Amino acid sequence: MKLFLSTDFEGTSGIVAWEQIIEGNPEYEQGRRLLTDEVNAVITGAAEGGASEFVVNDSHHYMRNLHPQDLAGNATLITGRHKPLYMMEGLDASFAGICFVSYHGSIGAEHAVLSHTYNPGAIWEVRINGEVVGESGINALVAAHYSVPIIFVSGDAVTAQEAQGIAPNAEKVVVKQSLGRFAASNLHPKVACEMLKEGATRAVRNIHMMQPPQFKQPVSLDITFLVADMAEMALWVRGVEPVAPRTVRIVGENTLDLYRSFVTVVTLTRALVDAR
Ligand SMILES: [Zn+2]
Numbered sequence: 001m002k003l004f005l006s007t008d009f010e011g012t013s014g015i016v017a018w019e020q021i022i023e024g025n026p027e028y029e030q031g032r033r034l035l036t037d038e039v040n041a042v043i044t045g046a047a048e049g050g051a052s053e054f055v056v057n058d059s060h061h062y063m064r065n066l067h068p069q070d071l072a073g074n075a076t077l078i079t080g081r082h083k084p085l086y087m088m089e090g091l092d093a094s095f096a097g098i099c100f101v102s103y104h105g106s107i108g109a110e111h112a113v114l115s116h117t118y119n120p121g122a123i124w125e126v127r128i129n130g131e132v133v134g135e136s137g138i139n140a141l142v143a144a145h146y147s148v149p150i151i152f153v154s155g156d157a158v159t160a161q162e163a164q165g166i167a168p169n170a171e172k173v174v175v176k177q178s179l180g181r182f183a184a185s186n187l188h189p190k191v192a193c194e195m196l197k198e199g200a201t202r203a204v205r206n207i208h209m210m211q212p213p214q215f216k217q218p219v220s221l222d223i224t225f226l227v228a229d230m231a232e233m234a235l236w237v238r239g240v241e242p243v244a245p246r247t248v249r250i251v252g253e254n255t256l257d258l259y260r261s262f263v264t265v266v267t268l269t270r271a272l273v274d275a276r
Helices: 028-049 135-146 157-162 189-205 228-234 255-274
Strands: 002-007 053-058 076-078 097-101 123-128 150-156 171-178 184-186 219-225 240-244 247-252
Touching (some): 028 097, 028 189, 135 150, 219 255, 228 240, 247 255
Parallel strands (some): 002 097, 053 076
Antiparallel strands (some): 171 184, 240 247
């Protein structure tokens, strides 16, 4: 049984500041250790539940946060950027399940530590079929395309709640309670890892109860940007339509194509953020 792990960073217990999760800061090495332990706890627990093969896609920032030799379960590591399927690079129909590890709340969520949706410098809000979604909901587009269920989600309480719509039966492990965007009450890493391990074991054992995410067709994806320039630039991508000065829409039936267009828009609008 093969599992796909998409690993972010903000949802790790003990992480409350960008300095802990961005390369070049003294605190980054400590953050990286905390993340690695959590990823390994998920792999170890999933292996106990019966999973035998693991592909980990490092999905945070420059996507080189995990070191291959430190991973448990002889996991394959997808590392570095740029990847066409970004946080979901490597997924295909051969996987039995997906784990979202160390995920975080969407930009705009209340009491969500380090909340953002892909790019905090560009994206104000994302909606799928009218509902506000975070990264778990957007990434579910790829899961839906390949018909692979999301079986496990970890992060703060907001992350667990936001994943409810796309993966109601997934095992949700809450390792911290956010008090704001830069503060949280964190479980001791040992306690967090024990919970992650047990949760992953349960997720694999209950995998038969998990369904791939489903979206009502045709799917519409609305992106609202911080400024109108970004929305205007997004219109350069084929299939992107204007909705309001700061909002664009992509509509389609193929959820993989939709996600690809989203990634293109995110990458393109980064140019305007960097130009600031
Ligand atoms: Zn993220």
